[in-house]
Amino acid sequence: xxxxxxxxxxxxxxxxxITLSVNGEAKPLRLDPRVSLLDALRDHLHLxxxxxxxxxxxxxxxTVLVNGRRINACLSLAVMHEGDEISTIEGLGxxxxxxxxxxxxIDHDGFQCGYCTPGxxxxxxxxxxxxxxxLPSHVTADLNAPPPLSDTEIRERMSGNLCRCAAxxxxxxxxxxxxxxxx
Ligand code: FES
Ligand code: FES
Numbered sequence: 001x002x003x004x005x006x007x008x009x010x011x012x013x014x015x016x017x018i019t020l021s022v023n024g025e026a027k028p029l030r031l032d033p034r035v036s037l038l039d040a041l042r043d044h045l046h047l048x049x050x051x052x053x054x055x056x057x058x059x060x061x062x063t064v065l066v067n068g069r070r071i072n073a074c075l076s077l078a079v080m081h082e083g084d085e086i087s088t089i090e091g092l093g094x095x096x097x098x099x100x101x102x103x104x105x106i107d108h109d110g111f112q113c114g115y116c117t118p119g120x121x122x123x124x125x126x127x128x129x130x131x132x133x134x135l136p137s138h139v140t141a142d143l144n145a146p147p148p149l150s151d152t153e154i155r156e157r158m159s160g161n162l163c164r165c166a167a168x169x170x171x172x173x174x175x176x177x178x179x180x181x182x183x
Pocket of ligand 2: 117
């Protein structure tokens, strides 16, 4: 084999072998290199908790965590994530042992149809970590002080996650509940 050839690439099919780490499990895959992370999760790994709303980075339904940071899985290629730790809603809790954020969404009625909810929940977790880490947002007034856990801050930071059922006030209440009890 020539030195420049990639053993993981199959010239006859144009596919590539990769292993993704999803919710702590190694997932070997053979994919067209143009497959998005969202399609790899949903269509190849059958983890359909991550939703496809717009498929163009506008709705946030496809939000997952990559190494703890939130991304839109529809805007990222699966092959870019070998070696990353990917977290989806399936890895968060179980029906018998819900994650506190999942429980808070139930307690505060933070959803109606539920289509945006996995993305909202994963984004919520990242928002709390971003505020704790002192990362400013567009509405942070004092860049020299830790950002407040205000509704305004949370609303701005969650603005990439749309909800057609308009459960926004209840989503904010759920996040405030978890953020408050986490302090
Ligand atoms: Fe990715 Fe809408 S499906 S942002
Ligand atoms: Fe229906 Fe958000 S709960 S889109």
